[in-house]
Structure formats: structure tokens, C-alpha cells
Amino acid sequence: MTTTTKQPQTRNWNWSHLQKQAAPYLFVSPFFVLFAVFGLFPIVFSLLLAFSQWDSASGLSTMHWVKPLWSNFQYVLTDPLFATVLKNTFWIAIVSGLPQHLVAIPLAYVLHTQVGRFKHFFTAAFLVPFVTSTVAIALVTTVLFSERNGAVNQLLLWLNNFVLFDPLIPDQTGEGYIQWLFEKEYTKPLVCLLIFWRYFGYNTVLYLTGLQTISNDIYEAAQVDGATRWQQFWHITLPLLRPIAYFTTIGTVVGNLNLFDEVFILFSGPPSGGEEYSAQTIGLYLYNNAFGPNQDMGAAAATSWVLFVIVLLITLITNAVFRRTADPSEA
Amino acid sequence: MKKALSLIVLLSLGSLSQAATLTVNCYPDVNRSIEAAIPMWKKQHPDVDIRINTLAYPDHHNALTTALATGNGAGDVDCVEIGFVARFGESGGLEDLGKAPYNAKQYQKLVTGYAWAQATNADGGLYVFPVDIAPGTLFYRDDILKKAGVTPAQLSKSWESYIDAGKKIKEKTGAYLLLHANFIALAYIRANIGEGESLFFDAKGQPMLNSPRFVKALQLAKMARDSKLDANLTQFTPDWTDALNKGMLATQPFGAWFEGTMRALIPGTAGKWRAVDLPEKSYATWGGTFLAIPKQSKQKALAWDFIRFYGLNKDVQLNSFKAITALPALKAAQNDALFRKPVDFLGGQVVRPMWVRAANNTRPFDANRYDSVANDALGTAITRVLNSGVDVKTALDEAQALVERRVNRGN
Numbered sequence A: 001m002t003t004t005t006k007q008p009q010t011r012n013w014n015w016s017h018l019q020k021q022a023a024p025y026l027f028v029s030p031f032f033v034l035f036a037v038f039g040l041f042p043i044v045f046s047l048l049l050a051f052s053q054w055d056s057a058s059g060l061s062t063m064h065w066v067k068p069l070w071s072n073f074q075y076v077l078t079d080p081l082f083a084t085v086l087k088n089t090f091w092i093a094i095v096s097g098l099p100q101h102l103v104a105i106p107l108a109y110v111l112h113t114q115v116g117r118f119k120h121f122f123t124a125a126f127l128v129p130f131v132t133s134t135v136a137i138a139l140v141t142t143v144l145f146s147e148r149n150g151a152v153n154q155l156l157l158w159l160n161n162f163v164l165f166d167p168l169i170p171d172q173t174g175e176g177y178i179q180w181l182f183e184k185e186y187t188k189p190l191v192c193l194l195i196f197w198r199y200f201g202y203n204t205v206l207y208l209t210g211l212q213t214i215s216n217d218i219y220e221a222a223q224v225d226g227a228t229r230w231q232q233f234w235h236i237t238l239p240l241l242r243p244i245a246y247f248t249t250i251g252t253v254v255g256n257l258n259l260f261d262e263v264f265i266l267f268s269g270p271p272s273g274g275e276e277y278s279a280q281t282i283g284l285y286l287y288n289n290a291f292g293p294n295q296d297m298g299a300a301a302a303t304s305w306v307l308f309v310i311v312l313l314i315t316l317i318t319n320a321v322f323r324r325t326a327d328p329s330e331a
Numbered sequence B: 001m002k003k004a005l006s007l008i009v010l011l012s013l014g015s016l017s018q019a020a021t022l023t024v025n026c027y028p029d030v031n032r033s034i035e036a037a038i039p040m041w042k043k044q045h046p047d048v049d050i051r052i053n054t055l056a057y058p059d060h061h062n063a064l065t066t067a068l069a070t071g072n073g074a075g076d077v078d079c080v081e082i083g084f085v086a087r088f089g090e091s092g093g094l095e096d097l098g099k100a101p102y103n104a105k106q107y108q109k110l111v112t113g114y115a116w117a118q119a120t121n122a123d124g125g126l127y128v129f130p131v132d133i134a135p136g137t138l139f140y141r142d143d144i145l146k147k148a149g150v151t152p153a154q155l156s157k158s159w160e161s162y163i164d165a166g167k168k169i170k171e172k173t174g175a176y177l178l179l180h181a182n183f184i185a186l187a188y189i190r191a192n193i194g195e196g197e198s199l200f201f202d203a204k205g206q207p208m209l210n211s212p213r214f215v216k217a218l219q220l221a222k223m224a225r226d227s228k229l230d231a232n233l234t235q236f237t238p239d240w241t242d243a244l245n246k247g248m249l250a251t252q253p254f255g256a257w258f259e260g261t262m263r264a265l266i267p268g269t270a271g272k273w274r275a276v277d278l279p280e281k282s283y284a285t286w287g288g289t290f291l292a293i294p295k296q297s298k299q300k301a302l303a304w305d306f307i308r309f310y311g312l313n314k315d316v317q318l319n320s321f322k323a324i325t326a327l328p329a330l331k332a333a334q335n336d337a338l339f340r341k342p343v344d345f346l347g348g349q350v351v352r353p354m355w356v357r358a359a360n361n362t363r364p365f366d367a368n369r370y371d372s373v374a375n376d377a378l379g380t381a382i383t384r385v386l387n388s389g390v391d392v393k394t395a396l397d398e399a400q401a402l403v404e405r406r407v408n409r410g411n
Helices: A002-049 A071-077 A080-114 A119-131 A134-144 A151-159 A184-212 A216-224 A229-240 A242-257 A261-266 A282-291 A297-324 B002-016 B030-044 B057-070 B082-091 B104-110 B113-119 B142-148 B152-156 B159-173 B182-191 B212-226 B238-245 B258-265 B300-312 B314-324 B352-361 B371-388 B392-409
Strands: B020-026 B048-054 B077-081 B129-141 B251-255 B273-276 B285-292
Touching: A002 A297, A071 A297, A080 A119, A080 A184, A080 A229, A080 A242, A080 A282, A119 A184, A134 A184, A134 A261, A184 A242, A184 A261, A216 A229, A229 A242, A242 A297, A261 A282, A282 A297, B020 B030, B020 B057, B020 B300, B030 B048, B030 B300, B030 B314, B057 B077, B057 B082, B077 B082, B077 B300, B082 B113, B082 B285, B082 B371, B113 B129, B113 B285, B113 B352, B129 B142, B129 B152, B129 B182, B129 B258, B129 B300, B129 B314, B129 B352, B142 B159, B152 B159, B152 B273, B159 B182, B159 B212, B182 B212, B182 B251, B182 B371, B212 B371, B212 B392, B238 B258, B251 B258, B251 B285, B258 B273, B273 B352, B285 B300, B300 B314, B371 B392
Parallel strands: B020 B048, B020 B077
Antiparallel strands: B077 B285, B129 B251, B129 B273, B129 B285
């Protein structure tokens, strides 16, 4: 009798208790399951792979530790091509990254202070390259910069008719067309041009958002004190934009060091990455190691961890630079 | 109740008698060739459907790599291009067709010799079956040659006479000899493989990228570049198609299959092209397709039926040849009257017996799993010689060191 009355009570208590306790975990679990499968597992697997050799076509059973354990890293770091791709990556990151901000900040300032009701139109227009598919952009670039029929070379050939421009394409018949998508002198600048065009608008919009958070009172006070527009820009706008500048700079640094899809499509090859690997980035080198001619998963995984360390170091340096340049009065 | 039961039994029987589906994974244009064979297959196997999954050439081989790695996702039959034969053959993920129950070695005499050799691994395993071959040939524009006063014999006598003919063509007509000087190097390397060697490796499996064969190949290419005989174009780009269309290129060294490609690519030039042997009667190969049965296939017997149907049936091979003009590896198909017919696109030239002769004179050599590594290193060496003025020996020594480094690492 006692037991029959107690049992349902226990079940009820358990069920409601379980509901209350477990429901939040149940609701949040899809994220953790997805993260474990698509986030955590690849990270752990690539770490194991960085210390292993594996012929991917032969199945997981052929995966084994390398001896010595660091030999994949040794192989990558002593690869002459790795030095080239490292140099390429930094070259492209700096040459395409720095101008983005040098143009975006003044442009955002002009938009904020000078442009009235058309501001939203410009904001949307600047975002168009950012939201367009990389594949579409790279394919259009390929057509525009193709050697013989590309609009750019045809324009340069036409400009040859004018005295000032006649060395643009050396041979008037067009035999000396610039091979934008192959010649080592042009591949990196072309990538930089593409990256600059694609991201400067995005950064401009971010800076514009930052500018809108600066109170007008500060500018009014400055005007009362007789500050010129330049002085206002230099002493008010730039310092107060520092948090946004930190955010956009980190974004540019991480994005440019991981650059892959643009160069993959533009310089699919052969040779992959343009003449003498002139535009091959670490991202493309990693991909080629895994899926290209080398078919070396261990080296590819080691490359990905080297890239991770590089990105981490550069991010820490950027962090330190921004902290050092911070106004002590803000602290 | 009885009615319901009968209906269930009928439906179950229906599903049991449903056609089986054989999956064939391949890349273009082999898919068109297999599609063309389906009606003939259905006559023999009305209860078995063929499903063809086609991916672009690199994507198909990447997908097969992933499928073999994970043990899931491969077709019942998979196409393998010559560049991947050795790697997939050594992977352990494909059935050895030389062993029971397949016993494919009994068919060796029916298939072109060099293609059979390419299909055979260093360990004697036969993990792929050859279906189409690609003997190298030299396509040329008859009208341009006539205008320049150059004979086809001058093109094919030797590599030096080919380059001399190019100088005359450029001078008289303004047309380039060919799209890119690296084609000369690649053709020479493929056509002069020594006894026991493979394309890039010696009998011991060591790379030989700085051997005399490669040195001579790059010297010839440089000779053409220095005389401005190549248009410096990349194959399968709009600029290249445009140059072919406009008669800017007098010759095009390629696999014989390119005749069919030209029909679709540059139909306006029909009747203007002809073909001769490569210079020095160089017998070289330019591609080739093989079929394999992945170990993960659940219908291996049926898959083997399909490979025999597709690769060893003369009518099917001829039907495929009509679809994509890739030459059949099956000798019986090569002897058919169809091969003695004039080719309209080539101005009525009876050219196929020449290609068959070239194919059967090609020296057999093994594929090596590091072929793609060596090919990549060679490509860079050629570029450095042609574009950057680097000395031939220096560029080849660098390429040799790169490949040695990869081979010594293993995996």
C-alpha cells in the first residue's frame, strides 16, 4: 500500500525534475553536437595528422606516427617553396591590407561629414563587392585580365596610340601582351587590387558606423576652441575610432593571412599559383599539399598548424601595438 | 484482410523485381561515351540501370580519394585517368582485376600493349582496366602550310626541321608554329622514354629529371621560344580557342582525341586541318582512361560485367568512339572498317590507321605514384627556362632535387 502510493510520486518528481534540469541542455545540445562533429573533430584530427603520415586514398588504417614526431614540421619549414609562399602571403597581406584602411578612414569621414541623404546609397554600394561571391568575382577578373581578349590589355593596346602611353604594351601588334594571370611581376599586384577592391568598402562601412558613435558635442566643443577640420580629424576622430580600427585591422590581418579562394580560382594553373608560384599563398600551398600533386596529408596538416601559429603571433603583435598606442588617459 | 495481404505480397514482389542500379563515377567526356553505351547495355541487362555521376576531372579524382579514405562514396565502377593509375593502384582500395574471380590477364592480347602496361602496377597487380587510349599526333593547318610553302614531311622529319618549318611559317604567314613551346618539351619527353624507364623515373624508381632526355627537350623548347615561334598561350583558354579559330596557330601537337574536341570547339575551321606523326615519328601518349572496381562496391560481379561489356565489346567500343572520338584500347575495334573511313574535319584524310599504328608502336612504360609531383616540378622548370632565362641544367637540377626530396620522404 505504501509502495503503491510512493511510486507515482517518485516518477512524477523524476520526470519534472528531469524536464527542468535537462531541458536547457537538450535545447543547447545541437550547437555542441555540431561543434563537436564539424569543429572540434577536424581540429583534433588535424593535430594528430600533423604528427602522422597518411595516404588518404588507402584508408585510415594506413595512418601512422612519423619518426621523429616533428618531421612533418621539419619537412614543411625546410621546403624552399614554403619560404616563397610565406613571402608571398605577407607581401599580399601588407600591400592589399594597408591601403584598405588608408582609403577607408578618410572616405568614411567624408561620407559622415559631407554626404547627406545619399549616405545610405553609398554604404550599400560599398558593400556590393563584399557580398558578391568570390567565385563570380574571380571569374570576371579572369575574363577582364585575360591575355589577348581581356578588356584591360585591349585598353592598354588602344592607349598605345597616344605618345605618352606608348610603352604600356611594348609591341604594337600585341605580341607583348601582359599575362596578368601568369607573369610573376603581375600576379601579386593583381591579387592585391582584387582584395583591396573587395574589402575597402566593407571597412569603410565599419568606420562609418564607428564615426556615428562619436558624439557631436566633442566636435562642437572643438569648433568653439577654434580647431580646424584637420585638427578635429587628427585629434578627435582618429583616437576615438581606435576600437573600430582595432577590430578592422584584426579582421584584415587574419583574412589576408588565410587568403585562399581568390588565388585558387585565379591561378589554378598549371602552374598553380602563377609563374614560379609567384602568387601562391600559404592557404593554397596547404591545399596543394593535401589535394594537389604532393598528396601529402601530414605536410598539409603541419602547414595548417604553422599558419595558425603565424596568425596567432601577428594577432598578438597587432594587439600589443594597439594597446601601446592607446591614450593613457583612457585607461 | 486477404485482399490487403495479397496487395502487400504483390508490392513486395514488385520491389524485389525492381531494376538494380549500377553506379559509374567518371569525368567528362567519358560520361558521354558511357551514356552512348547504355541502350546496348539495356539490351543485355534489361533489369540493370546505369547511373552515371560526373564530376570535373580534378573533382572526380579528389572525390575518389575521399571515398577510398572513408570507405564510402565510390561508384560500383570508377573511371581513373592515367595520371592517377599508380596512386590509386597502390592504395589498396581497388579490386585486383588480375586475380580471381576476375582473371582479367586472359584479355591482355586483346588490348593495346602500352595501355595494358600502364594499367599494370609495379607489384604486378591490375587494379584498372584500359578502355581508351590517346596516341600523340601533330595536327596542322593545311592552308597555312601551303601559303608558307612548307610540306607536312618537313614538320615530321625531326624536331629541328619542325622548328625550321615554324620559322618559315612565321615569316611567310605571321602564324605561330604552336600555342606554347612547352608542348615541344612534353612531346619529346614522352616520345623518348628509354628501356626500363617510366615517364619521369628510372628502373629503380629514382627521378631522372636532369637526364639527357629532359635536357634535350628543354633545349628544343627554348629554341622555339627564342625564335618567337610559340604564341605563349595556355590550352583550353578563350585566347587559345580564339587563336585556333583565327588561324594564328599552324600546328597543334596533342592526343588523337583532339580531333573530336576540335569539331565542337572550332567548327568553323572544319576541312582545314590535317594530321601527321609527331616529329621524328615520336610515338607518345597523351591521356587515357581506365575503369576500376572499388573494394567498397556492393555489386562487384555486375561491375565486372560492365567493364567487360564496355572495354571488350567491339560494337560498344566503336559506339563510344563515335561519341567522343577517343581511340578504343581494344585492338578488334581498331581494325574495324570505320577506322579506314576518311575524316571530314581533317579534309577527308584517312588518318586513323596512322593513329592506331602510333598507338601500337608506343613503348610500354609503368606509371609511377609520384608522376604528378614530377610533372609539377617539370612544369616549373620549363617556365623558368622559357620565361626567366634560367639555364636548362640549373632549372632541371632544381626540379630533380624537389622530386628527390618528396620521393625520399615516402608516403
